[in-house]
Amino acid sequence: MKKTSPHLDDSFILNKLLESAYDGIVVVNQQGIITYISKAYTDFLGIDKESVIGKHVEDVIENTRLPAVLKSGKTEKARLQLINGDYMVASRIPLIKDGVVIGAIGKVLFRNIEDLNLLYKQINQLQKQVDHYKKAGGVNQAKYSFRHIIGKSEKLSDARTMAEKACMTDSSVILTGESGTGKELFAHAIHQESARSLKPFIKLNCAAIPAELLESELFGYEEGAFTGAKKGGKPGKFETADSGTLFLDEIGDMPQGMQAKLLRVLQEKEIEKIGSQHPVKVDVRIIAATNRNLVEMVEKGIFRADLYYRLNVISIRIPPLRERPADIDFLVPHLLDKICSRLGKYVEIPPGTMRVLKSYSWPGNVRQLENVIERAVNLAEREAVIVPEDLPETVTEIHDSQVKPLRETLEMAEKNAILTALNLSGGKKAKAARLLKISRSNLYERMNKSNL
Structure with a gap:
């Protein structure tokens, strides 16, 4: 006689999924009463499953936030929760039907922080391996794009909009802003979204290179150009950046003699290596950055005006964090x-x-x-x-110094209130007193006290 296969009903499958899908799961109704809790969760808590069904979740689970989720109707993802003296990671999801919160689900993602730290380390190791394989094709390439510029403020949005417009042209750009505002981030992003994105992105910090070495760094040198020159010579940053973008950071620190040579390259679009008699044509877009006031430096004769105007085709100010x-x-x-x-x-x-x-x-x-x-x-x-x-x-x-004494603060507020009332009343004391809801004699007393 042929045996029939046991029937897998939906409730059986759902129950098995709930028991095995997470380290723990709990379901509460609109009043916060537990209607379901997985065996994994009760084992973790060290309690009997049947004894907690029908109880309020706050009486069963330490520091639970399910009642808060029932009230707010908002999901809480991967939050820390202290249970039995240790932190676990849990998510809480409201159950909403026809716009009304009818319950909530709590899911244990990690029973302790050590498990999560282990996962972080594993992911980090994988990312390092991926980065290793990317390096071969990523030499001299921009690392950041506009998605790395974080923030939604109006001033940052204005700077981002201007930078996005700069991507559509080949003109020179000057990025201004205090140290640490993210000028290099913007330079990377502009190159990344420009027509030169597949070409080299080369960086040079003008303040980090000694003046006597800056020329060789920018333009390169021929073999035998000077004592210690490498055999075969060396290409400069301009030659390496050919067809791409050269980012000149701290341009305000470039020596004046070097400024003149840079201006010539921008005008003639050619360089001359140290020790060479033959110019080399280059096609390079310049993005410069500085935390100094170039306009003031031009007025003082510290920075060449002609170079400033050549570079300052598109100017973008990166706002400070304050x-x-x-x-x-x-x-x-x-x-x-x-x-x-x-x-x-x-x-x-x-x-x-x-x-x-x-x-x-x-x-x-x-x-x-x-x-x-x-x-x-x-x-x-x-x-x-x-x-x-x-x-x-x-x-x-x-x-x-940031906090004034309360008496001084109150006296200043009173004085400002009186001055405002007098201004609105055209100097008429009776009307000013009515505005302040005090008697005229009281107004005179307070004016004398405030030396008004």
């Missing part, structure tokens, strides 16, 4: 993810620490912010949360 504090909300998660990936750690920054970061002026801009976050990631304790104590004192301290 002028776009709202972008810190986007920069911190981006930088944190990059740093954690490199260090093989998983760390979170809670709202309290974010408030501290947003209240600081960041004179070193994004570069300083990145350094501070990396320091904090390294100092964060095993619970993987960055607290204000992990930040440098320069970021967390409030200077006494």
Whole structure:
């Protein structure tokens, strides 16, 4: 007699999927009552499955945020949660039907931080292998694009828009802005999106090369041009960047003698190597950057006016971080993810620490912010949360000069209120008193006290 195969009903399959898909899963209804919890979760908690069905989730799971999700109706992805003295990583998803939250699901992604750190390290190792294979084809290529420019503030958006327009032309560009604002990032992005994107992107920091070596770095030299010259000579940055882009960082630090030679190359589109009698034609687009005031330097005769006008076809100012504090909300998660990936750690920054970061002026801009976050990631304790104590004192301290005594603040506010009322009333005391909702005699007393 032929045996029939057992029937696989939907509820059986769904139950098996829920039991095996995650390290743990719990479902609550609109009131926060547990309607389902997987065996993996109860084993993790060390409780009996049948005993918790019908109980409120806060009575079963320590520090649960499912009630908060029921109230907000918003998903919380990969958040830390302290259970039994250790941190795990969990996600919480509201169940919404016809616009109404009818329940929520909690999913355990990692039972402890060590598991997550191990995964980070494995992913990081794979990324290093991929980067290794990319290197052969990535020499002298731009590494960044516009997606690496993080922020949505109006000033940054204006700079990005101007840079995107610069991609559509071959004209020279000057990027201005304080140190650490991301000028090199913009230079990479402009080249990456330009018609020269498949050609070389060559960088030279004019401030990092001694004046006596700058000419050979830019234009190269022939064999035997000077004592110590390499056999066969050496190509300069212009020759290496032929058909591509040459990024001249810290152009304001270029010696005046070198400025004249650079101007000639830009005008004639040809270079002459040291020790050579024959010019070589080059096709190079120039993107220059500086944190100095070139207009002021031109007025003082420190920077050549003709070179400035040749370079300053498209000028883009990169705003400092203090002028776009709202972008810190986007920069911190981006930088944190990059740093954690490199260090093989998983760390979170809670709202309290974010408030501290947003209240600081960041004179070193994004570069300083990145350094501070990396320091904090390294100092964060095993619970993987960055607290204000992990930040440098320069970021967390409030200077006494920033806070005035309460009495002085109140007196200043009162004086300003009286002056405003007098201004609006045309100097008429009775009308000013009515605006301030005080008697005329009281107004006179306060005016005398404020020396008005």
